Amino acid sequence: MGRNETGSVGFIGLGTMGREMARNLIKAGHRVTVYDVLDEAVTVLAAEGAKPAASPAEAAADADIVITMLPDTPQVEDVVYGEDGLLAAPPRGRLIVDMSTISPVAVRRMHADLKATGTDFVDAPVSGGPIGAKTATLTIMAGGEAAAFARAEPFFRGMGTTITHVGAPGAGQAVKLCNQLICSINIQAVCEAIALGRACGVDLEQMRSVLLGGSAASWMLDKLGPAMIAGDAGAGFRIDLMLKDLRLVQEQAQALSVPLPGTALVTSQYIEARAHGEGGNGNQALFRVYDRMTNRA
Amino acid sequence: MGRNETGSVGFIGLGTMGREMARNLIKAGHRVTVYDVLDEAVTVLAAEGAKPAASPAEAAADADIVITMLPDTPQVEDVVYGEDGLLAAPPRGRLIVDMSTISPVAVRRMHADLKATGTDFVDAPVSGGPIGAKTATLTIMAGGEAAAFARAEPFFRGMGTTITHVGAPGAGQAVKLCNQLICSINIQAVCEAIALGRACGVDLEQMRSVLLGGSAASWMLDKLGPAMIAGDAGAGFRIDLMLKDLRLVQEQAQALSVPLPGTALVTSQYIEARAHGEGGNGNQALFRVYDRMTNRA
Numbered sequence: 001m002g003r004n005e006t007g008s009v010g011f012i013g014l015g016t017m018g019r020e021m022a023r024n025l026i027k028a029g030h031r032v033t034v035y036d037v038l039d040e041a042v043t044v045l046a047a048e049g050a051k052p053a054a055s056p057a058e059a060a061a062d063a064d065i066v067i068t069m070l071p072d073t074p075q076v077e078d079v080v081y082g083e084d085g086l087l088a089a090p091p092r093g094r095l096i097v098d099m100s101t102i103s104p105v106a107v108r109r110m111h112a113d114l115k116a117t118g119t120d121f122v123d124a125p126v127s128g129g130p131i132g133a134k135t136a137t138l139t140i141m142a143g144g145e146a147a148a149f150a151r152a153e154p155f156f157r158g159m160g161t162t163i164t165h166v167g168a169p170g171a172g173q174a175v176k177l178c179n180q181l182i183c184s185i186n187i188q189a190v191c192e193a194i195a196l197g198r199a200c201g202v203d204l205e206q207m208r209s210v211l212l213g214g215s216a217a218s219w220m221l222d223k224l225g226p227a228m229i230a231g232d233a234g235a236g237f238r239i240d241l242m243l244k245d246l247r248l249v250q251e252q253a254q255a256l257s258v259p260l261p262g263t264a265l266v267t268s269q270y271i272e273a274r275a276h277g278e279g280g281n282g283n284q285a286l287f288r289v290y291d292r293m294t295n296r297a
Numbered sequence: 298m299g300r301n302e303t304g305s306v307g308f309i310g311l312g313t314m315g316r317e318m319a320r321n322l323i324k325a326g327h328r329v330t331v332y333d334v335l336d337e338a339v340t341v342l343a344a345e346g347a348k349p350a351a352s353p354a355e356a357a358a359d360a361d362i363v364i365t366m367l368p369d370t371p372q373v374e375d376v377v378y379g380e381d382g383l384l385a386a387p388p389r390g391r392l393i394v395d396m397s398t399i400s401p402v403a404v405r406r407m408h409a410d411l412k413a414t415g416t417d418f419v420d421a422p423v424s425g426g427p428i429g430a431k432t433a434t435l436t437i438m439a440g441g442e443a444a445a446f447a448r449a450e451p452f453f454r455g456m457g458t459t460i461t462h463v464g465a466p467g468a469g470q471a472v473k474l475c476n477q478l479i480c481s482i483n484i485q486a487v488c489e490a491i492a493l494g495r496a497c498g499v500d501l502e503q504m505r506s507v508l509l510g511g512s513a514a515s516w517m518l519d520k521l522g523p524a525m526i527a528g529d530a531g532a533g534f535r536i537d538l539m540l541k542d543l544r545l546v547q548e549q550a551q552a553l554s555v556p557l558p559g560t561a562l563v564t565s566q567y568i569e570a571r572a573h574g575e576g577g578n579g580n581q582a583l584f585r586v587y588d589r590m591t592n593r594a
Contacts, residue, residue: 104497127511139511162510167499174497175504178490182513185486188559192482193475196546199553200401200471202464207472213459214424214436216479218515249493256496259590262485265562293556 006030009155010059010066010091011050012079013100014041017126018069020133021099021159025067026050027136028158035059056082057089064093065155072244073102080110090119097122097152099140101180101245104173104252111144111169120148123169125176126160129237137161141179143171177252180245184266186220187286193221194228195290204229227284236282243270243279303327306452307356307363307388308347309376310397311338314423315366317430318396318456322364323347324433325455332356353379354386361390362452369541370399377407387416394419394449396437400545401467401474402552408441408466417445420466422473423457426534434458438476440468474549477542481563483517484583490518491525492587501526524581528588533579540567540576 006029011022014036025032026049033051035058036042046052053059056079060066066086070076076098080086086096096119098107104123111121122144132138138160142149149165156163166175193216197207208225211217227236246267253260269289276292278285291297303326308319311333322329323346330348332355333339343349350356353376357363363383367373373395377383383393393416395404401420408418419441429435435457439446446462453460463472490513494504505522508514524533543564550557566586573589575582588594 127513129512139507141507162507164503164507166503166507171497171499174494174499175507178494178499178504179508179511179513181493182486182490182508182515182518185489185559186483186513186515189479189482189486192557192559193479195555196478196550196553196557197471197475199555200468200549202468202471202475206461206463207475210436210438210459210461210463210472211476211479214476215426215516215520216424216476216483218479218483218517219512220515221479223512252497253493256493257591258492258496259587260489260493261562261566262482262489262559265558269558290556294554 005154007064007155008062009033010035010053010063012036012056012059012066013069014045015069015071016130017133019045020130021069022050023048024136025155025158030155030158033059033063055084056086057084060086060089060091063091065095065097065152066091067155068096068098068100070100072100073106076100076102077106077110080114087113087117090114090117094119095148095151096120097124099124099126101125101176101248102173103248104170104177105255107143107170107173120145120151121169122148122152123172124152124156125172127176127179128160132160140164141166141172141175143167143173144169174252177245177249180242181249181260181263183220184242184246184270185262186218187224187283188266188269190218190221190225190228191287191290194287195294199294224284227282228287233278233281233285233288236284238279239270239273239281239283239285240279242283243267243274246270302451304361304452305359306330307332307350307360309333309353309356309363310366311342312366312368313427314430316342317427318366319347320345321433322452322455327452327455330356330360352381353383354381357383357386357388360388362392362394362449363388364452365393365395365397367397369397370403373397373399374403374407377411384410384414387411387414391416392445392448393417394421396421396423398422398473398542398545399470401470401549404440404467404470417442417448418466419445419449420469421449421453422469424473424476425457437461438463438469438472440464440470441466471549474542474546477539478546478557478560480517481539481543481567482559483515484521484580485563485566487515487518487522487525488584488587491584492591496591521581524579525584530575530578530582530585533581535576536567536570536578536580536582537576539580540564540571543567
C-alpha cells in the first residue's frame with residue numbers, strides 16, 4: 001500500500017479510545033470492520049460506516065491489518081490466542097498492530113508466536129488520551145521490525161500526528177511506560193508544590209503561571225495544575241488506568257532489576273487515591289491524597 | 298524614581314550569581330557600590346565601574362536600594378543584624394531587597410525588624426541560574442509590600458525579564474521553594490525513565506524527543522535529559538545548592554505541617570549523591586544514584 005492509498009482494517013476494541021480511532025480510520029477512507037465484546041459498541045460504529053464482525057477472526061478475515069485497542073494484557077492475549085483468535089485466523093495482510101498499553105514481556109512473546117506463523121506484530125501504544133484519539137492527534141510509539149512498521153504507518157497517519165518507530169518489538173511499550181512514570185511523578189511534584197504553596201498562603205494560580213516560565217515547567221503543571229488548584233477531581237485520564245500502567249512499569253522494572261523508588265512511592269499514592277474511591281477520577285485527583293495528609297479532606 | 302530612571306545601588310554578595318547581576322545593573326546605568334567578604338571579588342567589579350565598599354554599611358550609605366545575593370540564611374542575617382549591618386545603617390532610600398534563596402521564616406522576621414525601624418524589605422529570589430544572571434533574563438519572584446515592590450521594580454528590570462510580585466513578605470521565597478521542589482522531583486522522574494528505558498534497550502535520545510512531544514514533557518527532560526543520557530555529570534546548578542534549597546523546603550513544610558513524601562525521598566537521593574562526592578556536580582548527576590542502584594557505576 002502506498003503512502004496515500006487506503007486499505008482494509010479490522011479494528012478490535014471500541015472503548016473510549018478505540019471507537020474514536022476507528023472513526024478516524026473510516027474518515028481517512030479505510031474500509032473498517034469492527035469487533036468488540038459489547039455488541040452495542042459494534043452497532044454504534046456500524047451505523048457510522050463500519051462493517052460489523054462477530055469475532056476477532058471475522059474482523060481479520062479480509063483485512064490488510066488488524067488493530068487492537070484493549071484495556072490490558074489479558075484482553076490482547078485473548079484476542080491473539082483465544083478461540084476465533086488472530087494466531088489461528090490472521091488477517092489476509094499478515095499484520096497485527098496492538099495500540100493498547102500492555103506488558104512488554106507479553107508483547108515480545110506474541111511477536112515471536114505470530115512471527116513463527118508468518119504474521120508481523122507491531123506494538124504501538126499511544127499518548128494523547130481521549131482528546132488526542134478524537135482529534136486524530138495521538139502520539140504513536142511503535143516497536144517492531146522496520147518493514148512491518150512501514151506497512152502500518154499509513155494507517156497510523158489516520159489516527160495520530162507524531163508517529164515514531166522507536167525500535168525492536170516491545171520498544172513501543174517500553175517508551176510508553178517511561179512516559180507514564182514521568183507523568184505520574186510530575187503530577188506528584190505539582191501536588192507537593194500546591195500543598196506547600198497553599199500552606200504558605202500564596203496565590204496558587206499566579207504561582208503556577210510564574211513557575212511555568214522557568215525550570216519547574218511541565219506539561220502536567222500546565223494542563224492539570226488548574227484543576228488541582230480548583231480542587232476539581234472530575235474527568236480526565238483516570239486514576240485506575242494510570243495505576244494499571246504503573247503496575248506494568250513495576251513489572252518491567254522488576255524483570256530487568258531496575259529499582260525505581262520514585263515510581264514506587266507515587267504508585268502507593270495512587271493506590272491510596274483508589275482506596276478512597278477516586279479510581280474513576282482524573283489523575284489530578286492525586287492532590288486529594290495531599291488534602292487528606294494535611295487534614296483538609 | 299520613575300520607570301526609566303536610574304539610581305544608586307548597594308550590592309552585597311559577588312559570587313557566581315551576584316557578580317553578573319551587579320554587572321547588569323552597571324550596564325543598565327545605575328550607580329553601583331559593591332561589597333563582598335572576599336576583597337578580590339570587590340576589586341574585579343571595581344575595575345568594571347563599581348564603587349568598592351569595605352562593609353555592608355558603607356555599601357548602603359548613599360544608596361536608594363541595597364540588594365543582597367548570598368549563599369544562605371545566616372549570611373543574609375549577618376548582613377542585616379551584624380556589626381556594620383543594614384539594620385543599624387540602612388540605605389538612604391530605606392529599601393533592602395534580598396535576592397538569595399533563604400528561609401521564609403527568617404525573611405518574615407527581618408521584614409518585621411526592618412519595618413520597625415522604617416526600612417522596607419523585599420524577598421526576591423530568582424530562577425534562571427548563572428546563565429540567566431549573565432544575560433539579565435532571570436525570573437524574579439518578589440514578596441513584600443506593593444509600594445516597596447514598585448520602588449524595587451526598576452532595578453529588577455536590569456537583571457531579569459519575568460518579574461512578578463507574588464504576595465506578602467516571604468511569598469517570594471515560598472514560590473521559589475515550590476519551584477525547587479518541582480525541579481528536583483522532575484529530575485528524579487527523568488532519571489527513572491532513563492534508567493528503565495536504558496534497561497529496555499531503547500534509543501534514549503529518540504525516547505526523549507518523543508516524550509518531549511507529549512504529556513511527559515518538562516523543562517528538566519528538555520534541558521538536563523541530554524547530559525543524563527550522555528552520562529555527563531559536569532557543570533550546572535550544583536547538587537549541593539539544590540540540597541540547601543531542599544533543606545529550606547523541608548523546614549518550611551515542617552513549620553506548616555505539610556507532609557511532602559516525594560520531596561523527602563528525592564532529598565535523600567540528593568544526600569546520597571553528595572555522600573558519593575557529587576555535591577559540586579550539576580543536578581543531572583542525580584542519575585549517578587541510579588547508576589549505582591543498577592550496578593552500573
